[in-house]
Amino acid sequence: MSSSWSLHPQLTKDTVNIGDLPLSRVMIIKDSNYPWLLLVPRRDEVSDITDLNEVEQAQLMTEINRVGLALKAITKPEKLNIAALGNVVPQLHIHIIARRTTDAAWPRPVWGVVPPEPFDPTELEAFTQALRKRIWLG
Amino acid sequence: MSSSWSLHPQLTKDTVNIGDLPLSRVMIIKDSNYPWLLLVPRRDEVSDITDLNEVEQAQLMTEINRVGLALKAITKPEKLNIAALGNVVPQLHIHIIARRTTDAAWPRPVWGVVPPEPFDPTELEAFTQALRKRIWLG
Numbered sequence: 352m353s354s355s356w357s358l359h360p361q362l363t364k365d366t367v368n369i370g371d372l373p374l375s376r377v378m379i380i381k382d383s384n385y386p387w388l389l390l391v392p393r394r395d396e397v398s399d400i401t402d403l404n405e406v407e408q409a410q411l412m413t414e415i416n417r418v419g420l421a422l423k424a425i426t427k428p429e430k431l432n433i434a435a436l437g438n439v440v441p442q443l444h445i446h447i448i449a450r451r452t453t454d455a456a457w458p459r460p461v462w463g464v465v466p467p468e469p470f471d472p473t474e475l476e477a478f479t480q481a482l483r484k485r486i487w488l489g
Numbered sequence: 490m491s492s493s494w495s496l497h498p499q500l501t502k503d504t505v506n507i508g509d510l511p512l513s514r515v516m517i518i519k520d521s522n523y524p525w526l527l528l529v530p531r532r533d534e535v536s537d538i539t540d541l542n543e544v545e546q547a548q549l550m551t552e553i554n555r556v557g558l559a560l561k562a563i564t565k566p567e568k569l570n571i572a573a574l575g576n577v578v579p580q581l582h583i584h585i586i587a588r589r590t591t592d593a594a595w596p597r598p599v600w601g602v603v604p605p606e607p608f609d610p611t612e613l614e615a616f617t618q619a620l621r622k623r624i625w626l627g
Contacts, residue, residue, distance in 0.1 A: 399569045400557065409550060413546075416543070434571065434573070437570075441568075457576060460572075463597060
């Protein structure tokens with residue numbers, strides 16, 4: 352693990368920390384319009400998936416699957432959207448978003464469509480606990 | 490390999506076929522605004538990455554890396570955008586897009602920003618040949 356790794360300030364600002372998997376930090380994006388998670392591999396100087404080595408890439412896929420299945424089980428969406436874009440924040444981060452045909456952006460991608468909507472604190476706490484249980488306790 | 494697999498008609502319409510990797514078909518999106526590739530795992534009834542089994546997921550990551558590195562080597566972009574969305578076309582397909590700070594949508598995601606721009610046929614042929622050489626001959 353890179354000892355000097357730290358989360359990009361913009362990602363810190365936009366998220367609630369859920370916990371660490373072997374490679375990635377798992378977070379909720381503070382936008383109640385969508386159940387929207389972020390995975391950030393704890394590696395320095397990594398901007399594209401192709402910057403990870405093969406072992407890290409395989410682990411990232413395992414973590415995407417684990418977190419994606421947890422998010423599906425909890426939110427029962429019509430579709431997952433999984434994306435590594437990073438045009439604005441260069442630190443590699445993978446969006447895992449549960450999409451519903453009734454959500455604010457459907458069928459468009461979520462980025463830039465509607466302003467973020469704050470979470471109700473009770474709802475956010477319940478979502479956090481449900482994710483921790485599913486992701487870490489299987 | 491699923492014997493009944495076929496490419497979704499919308500993806501057939503929007504792409505030029507480059508060739509098959511062990512899991513996925515590789516295609517160029519017919520839009521010269523961006524160097525934009527698509528990977529489609531040749532599996533029936535698969536809509537999300539989490540629908541693939543673990544072996545297929547690992548192979549998909551290997552193919553994303555291989556195609557992503559080829560696209561970077563050929564186009565020298567500022568950033569790769571890699572995404573599995575599928576809100577409109579449900580057949581699992583992974584976008585691999587080379588982004589430049591001078592492109593039509595930067596820094597936004599590419600979807601829906603500007604209409605597709607036809608390729609010059611000579612340019613498309615050169616891009617196709619360069620990709621085939623890099624992806625299959627290393």
